[in-house]
Amino acid sequence: MKIVVVGGTGLIGSKLVANLRDQGHETVAASPRTGINTLTGEGLSEALDGASVVVDVSNSPSFEESAVREFFETSTRNLLAAEAKAGVGHHVALSIVGTERPPGNPYFRAKAAQEKLIEESSIPFSLVHATQFFEFVPSIADEATDGGKVRMAPVLFQPIAGDDVARAVGRVSVGEPLNGRVETAGPEQFRMDEFFREALASWDDPRDVVTDPHARYFGSELRERSLVPDDGAALGEIRYRDWR
Template structure:
């Protein structure tokens, strides 16, 4: 089965291409550096020819409010139009746990707009809502740093490994369309402030982690369960303490 992975040269996309190929599928990485640009439409007709499934794991290069909204709406409209022309039968998109919950932020609002376009497209679809990736814990800590201190809300946090994300998305992609969403998260639930206190200690990072109920997470405050999936969500297998990339993130 031919499966086109939009964002196929990125963190999750490259893992997907490898995993799908190992299972005998024709997995094609589609990204600007392979001649496919969803913002302009360049290369879409050619890469989608004979494709049965399209997986969109692309991401906006900017989290600025208008820029991220424009990225997801423009790229998704172009992708949907090209899929209809090519007769693609299943559109899979990776999204984020908590997009639909208050208080939200600009990125989440952009993802909601993307998901609405997909659901209204008429193409059978599946949405995979994943929690934060282990690979991004350094970026999250840096984003939360104010005056040299890492300000974290004492809320629930359930990150997962990129390999587990790719596994979950790939499994959905080769199955029947859900015409809805599933949630996936890591195998362990932490307190966000405690997780980052331990993570920074492991990195020998001297920054103090301050527990702050009003700390912002990429532009907005978060509630107790804003960032974790429901109890019936699929859970990954890789624990953060056993994740091979844990030491690399410290660099």
């Protein structure tokens, strides 16, 4: 079948495109780099012609509150409209575990707005909620750094390898629409402060990790289970110690 992967040249998208092509699917890597722009609509109708499935793993170039919401809402509206015209039968979107749990940060709120548009559209859909990627661990530490100290809350944390995310999204993409969500996470659960203390030590990073129950995660305080899935999540196979 023909599958269009929006964000197909990015971290997850490039892995997903390779996996789907290996399975024999006609797969289009859609991104501004390939002349397909969901914000402007450039190249969308041509890319979606004959497509059975569209998978959106794109990401906003800016995390500023108004910019990130504008990206996901405009991109998703344009994409859903083009899919309706093309007769696409399954819309798959990658999102984040915890978007439905207040209090959310601006990025989580933008993803929740994206999901609402998908859920209210006429196109059958599946949402894949993933936990934080191993690949983003350094940037999470940098964001939490305050005066040379990395402030982390002692909440549950269950990151996942990008390869495992791509496999999970791929499985959903070739299946029947869920008209709901599925969660995926790494095979191990940690305390966030302890995880980052060990991670920074493994990098020979001199910053101290400070346990702070009020530490903010990209703008919001975390609850015990803000970032981890409910029971029944599809777990990846790659452990962080093996990945790093």
